[in-house]
Amino acid sequence: MIKTMNLKRMYATDEVETTALNNVNIEINEGEFVAIMGPSGCGKSTLLNILGLLDNPSDGEYHFVGHEVSKYTERQRANLRKANIGFVFQSFNLIDELTVFENVELPLFYLGVASAEREKRVNEVLEHMGVMHRKSHFPQQLSGGQQQRVAVSRAIVAKPKLILADEPTGNLDSAHGSEVMKLLTQLNEAGTTIVMVTHSTHDSEFAHRIIHLFDGHVVTENIKEQFHV
């Protein structure tokens, strides 16, 4: 599903050029649950941005569901992204002006799904995630755990093949954090590929495989046994 070859990403500021990713080669197959770990500034988020088609690499190749996308335009990336990738963020990134229902509905709206169908699917997801009773509330009226459930709902409502999670439990207490990890595991079991950036060894244990990044390089890959509880 995902294959990178000699992926590089450089950032240039006024004074210095920094290399965030250097010759990264990774391969992730459909149905995998992969954790990406590493210290702050090692390039985790940069990698996630490229994998998530939010950014283009400076050099190298990136194959995503059979397309070589490293030279894609913003519009091409957006079209590929909205049909295939869901995002979960540490800070939830819900839109404050929209209700829970409307936040979750957004990806379907941008995909051009008809209104009746949107309503049906959003209600299904909210029901499934246990936040149906909150559907008319605004994000700030919810607890952190609830907000992340809404964010996960939004990530999966378009039934993406891949979910990218950027420290999904970072802003949650342990109880809510575990809940979210359980949700992700369930999604993975149902066939969704998951790539998660995390600092937490506890969270990483839910993954099948851990990719360690250090200074923009992949240093180790731990293959783990298939299932965790």
Added chain:
Amino acid sequence: MNSNNFTMALRAILKHKTYSLITIAGLAMGMAAALLILLYIRFESRYDSFHANADNLYRVSIRHFKQGKVEGDGPYFTPPLGPAMAREIPGVKSFTRVSSARVAHLSYSDKTLKAGELRYADSTFFELFSFELLSGSREHALVQPHSILLTKGLAQRLFGEENPVGKSVRINAADVYAVTGVVNDPPPNSHLQFDALVSFSTLSEDPNLFLDWDGGNQYACYVMLESRTGAAEVEAKLPELMWKHINSRLESIGVRYEPYLQPLERIHLFYSPGSESTRTNLAVFAVVAGLVVLIACVNYTNMTTARATRRAKEIGVRKILGAHRSTLIGQFLSESFLASFLALIGALFLAELIFPAYQEVVGKELSLPPMVDLETTAALMAMFVLVGLAGGSYPAFYLSSLQSTHTMKGMTYSGKLMGRSRNVLVVGQFAVAIALIVCTGVVTHQLSFTKSKNLGFQKEGIVVFPLVGDLAKTRAEELQQELSAVSGVVSVAASSDVPSDGFTSNGYFPEGHSSPMMINVVDIDEKFLSTFDIPVVRGRNFSREIQSERGGYMINETLARELGWDDPIGKRIRRNGEHQIIGVVKDFHYATLRDKLEPLILTNEPWRDRFSFLSVRLAPGAMSERMTALRGAWERVAPDAPFDYWFLDESYDQLYKSEQRFQKLFLAFSAMTIGIALLGLLSLAAFATEQRTKEIGIRKILGASVVDISASFSKEFVRLVLLANLFAWPAAYYFMTSWLENFAYRVELEWWLFVGAGGLALIIALVTVSLQTVKAALANPVEALRYE
């Protein structure tokens, strides 16, 4: 719903209630101001367009040449011009002559009223003009001699509920006229105003009037051309006509008259007295209207860009979720257009609210046009679109183009750049505001200068009585004696005119001059100089005792100087005989201070031996009792003559009405601009402090005081306002220098006006900013840090 940009936009506006209120209020104020200004411009530019034949109507104006030089240009000429044009120039379909306006007193039964503008008009008046005749016949109302048409207003005042048609009125306690109809009051945007119209044929019955080519220049001629005839065609034939009738006879004395046609609809803006300043005002107002809307837009853009960092995150999320740029552009534009729409509604209410006060300030009877009016709707739509685009463009077109990975972190590449352009906008706003304050200051300064300037005579305490009708004029001397006897009256003078807006002029031959000189003249009695407190600097005043000096002249210092006469006493000036100079008066301003003080001759011999005004100097105190006593004295001598008067100092104030209006408008505009600029500053300061809450917290923990923090914030805004002065001052200097050129006697552009305006803007800005920063600085730092 997401699909509904409108709902989204409404929520975004409601969420930030204070910001929204400030920005929308600012926009509404700007739009309301622009709307009101547009109404004024519309009013001024639509004069006389209500006449059905407006396209083919012209007023004939006559340039008066003397020795090849233009001596004058005006519509008033002798009566035969109109008939000659209609008779001799093909294409001239019809004409009507309208006399200059006269003050007349109309009586019906025991009631007497003053009509300020009575005019004589030909029976063809209603063939050319579309003034509404409420009763009477358009063809016949002005045919018979001694026919009079009253305006509705005058008829109601004079007749009350009674139908005036068929009744008789007396004019100036003398001739009797038959009321043949009632005409609606002329619309305020008609250059031709009147209270009553008297048939032109009446004039022919007066044996004392010359109505031939050599008669008085008191009649304006309007012509209606055939629709296919151009003005140029008619104008080409005029020199020949004029040569035939008059110019050939005047050639020997170097005088020539050249008529030309003034399109009716252009008279107000191009050919009427003061039209130049009207045009200047219109241009100024148009610019101000544009500026006010611009400033309001700038504010709105400022606020949206300031909030853009926040919106950036939202944009990022939407883009990650698959929103295309066009979708985002649509969303942001919906928001700004909604704000613009709300502002527009607010502006309409606001305009309606200020309208009466505004009307008073501009001194015009404007009308709020119906909203279905095409021009108004177009102007409103234009404002709506402009404001919508101005406010929404930055987030719509710029932010939506940024990469989501950056916007998510609140990075908007050009954060610095936008900060800088925000500063430019703040500087721009304050520059306009400061420039307007300076202009208000200069106009006020000049006005108080003109009001307080020593005119060379004492205008306070003088009541002027016009001598209307023969009765009053023949009994002037009796009236003068009777009024002098009233207690509190210091003296009473008779004269042909009183100082205010200038005296008439005639051609004179001063000793040693072979060609005539145009010199202003006023006829006075021996009490005039003492009543007005004008000193005689050489020779002596007129005197009743010395009959031999009755034909003598007095002159002012300027005339003596211009003639180069060191000792003018005994010199002679020729006009209808020789006149010896018996005295020189100290210069006094008998015209407005817009004009330079001109040479003047004072004679003791009024035309037809009749003076036109009595000026009464009163001792200070008990005004109303004195006026009652004066009325009693007046009615004892001339019970039929109307008791009409004014205070000289008040009539002087009237002279500067247009300047006063100008001042009030500047005051209103600068107040408004400052108001709008402050709203902008307030929201920017609020935003800046909010954005730096954490910084404030850290600074406080590190030991900064409230004053330190407020100062560090205010410093930035102070810098901007100071910078604004650099732009405001030269602009105001340039504009005011050219405005002051209207005045022969004017104030200097004082440096303190500029510094004061800058200081005022600075103080107001500081107070506004401090309101925000002090609040933020007073907050508990722990609270501030928790924000993160």
